[in-house]
Amino acid sequence: MHSWTDTLRFAFQPVVNLTTGGVAALEILARPEAGDILAEARRDPELDGRLAVLAFRAAVRKETLLPLHVNVFAGTLADLGGLSALHDAVREAGRLPWEVTVDIVPPYTHVPQRALLEAVTVLRRQGFRISADGVGDGDVPLRLLTDLSPELVKLDASLLARPAAVRAMRTLCDELGALLAVEGVETESQCTAALAAGAQLAQGELFAPPARLPAADVYVPPRSPGVVPVPRSGPSVRQFVRPAALLPAHASAGQVRALLTGSPDVSGVLLVDAAGVPVRSVHRSRFLLTMSGRYGHALYADRPAAKLGDPPRTVGVDATAWEVLDVVAVGGRDRTSDDVAVVDGRGRCVGVVRLADLVRALAESRVEEAAGLNPLTRLPGSDAITGEVDRRIAGGRAFALSWLDVDHFKQVNDGAGFAAGDELIRAVGRTLELAASGATRVGHIGGDDFLVLSDPDGLGELASAVLDVPWAAGGLPVTLSLATVVCGPGSVHDHRQAAASLAPLKKAAKALRGASWVLARAGAPGHEVLRGSEGASVAS
Incomplete structure (x- = not known):
């Protein structure tokens, strides 16, 4: 007898950083081949919670190192009081909870707000990050949105026709310490409008459609001159955050080597403690050079990778690009290409920034400023x-x-x-x-x-x-x-x-x-x- 899970597949859609053009995360979308499981999940919190676990495990099977977004109905969280099964699955897979963002999906009507906020508190205590999904086309009350204080707000692309509303939401996000994303971007003009209105992230068919395999490359239109004026104080580091390759502080050099050789785009690995705080930074080139030397593998493979790392360079999520450059300038010249870890208020790593991204953006801003000088x-x-x-x-x-x-x-x-x-x-x-x-x-x-x-x-x-x-x-x-x-x-x-x-x-x-x-x-x-x-x- 066939189970409904036999006909359930999952697709991956990249969340794109509009500044760097890189993939910041992957949203996992359920794609049932028969029946309307999603409609049932909306009515059945236990089923919706199980879908979240299956979505996460589907991503783990693809061996992606990118941060993940998992969709859960608001009513499910209020009813279950959290997602303990998802937390257990994340731990079993060896992933860190703060690498997973829970996208809270409408409807919110008739959802007990206090119960929802209490469930979100539980999720945050476990380490999960929170995203408010469907804003602008859903029914999330503005007061509840501020009470949720999400790390990410996802707007429907239909709001791009009302740029004042998007700019106002960007202002609110800045006050909440959240990033702003636009979903459903299909055209280059919509992408330009999202940038001009202040969005930092976006999803949609323009960049890459949902697919069975995580996208390796995405299309990001070249930025039009003059889009998004940069304050003289410098652009926020939030615009440049890339996903971080994280391993536990006790990881062996062999584990780091396996990660780096299997992921050529990863420029370094951050070793974090149980709370997600960076304790050592392992630079790709220096590490692999040491490991490839004579007796390197024999000497270090089973030893802690921390011995081959350096003290991490960190900045807060509210830092500017200029402050990152100040951090990079301190220390030896051999570390100028090291990733800089971006940490939240608890010191947990939320991503990394690369010097090349910062220099390019600051150079572009100076060119734009020079063009406007009298x-x-x-x-x-x-x-x-x-x-x-x-x-x-x-x-x-x-x-x-x-x-x-x-x-x-x-x-x-x-x-x-x-x-x-x-x-x-x-x-x-x-x-x-x-x-x-x-x-x-x-x-x-x-x-x-x-x-x-x-x-x-x-x-x-x-x-x-x-x-x-x-x-x-x-x-x-x-x-x-x-x-x-x-x-x-x-x-x-x-x-x-x-x-x-x-x-x-x-x-x-x-x-x-x-x-x-x-x-x-x-x-x-x-x-x-x-x-x-x-x-x-x-x-x-």
């Missing part, structure tokens, strides 16, 4: 400033946006000549740069117009630096006008609204005599005149 002052243009404005708005940070220009600049050029005018513009730009603190961004948006983004504190020092200077061009005295709008959290929705608030302030500042400064607060009526006096003035 050729006269070498300051970035408006895009860099407005992008940072949007990031501060999304992060709920107060900021001050200021516009500065030279009064009667056309008359300066006509009277002193364009060369003197250019030199004046360069001097103003240099002064703004020198006056800028660490959080201040200065942009030259063309002609004699500058934008300055800063924290509300310290505005007086910035204004004094440019307004108290006796400016001149070709011997002719020159004054400047400054307009500032201070935006508190929630007072503006995007950079366009902030810029619109500056327009009347610019007109008010230009109407004053001498060096002038007017300031207003977004959403509040009127403005303050902090510098300048009433009198007729001709706009430049």
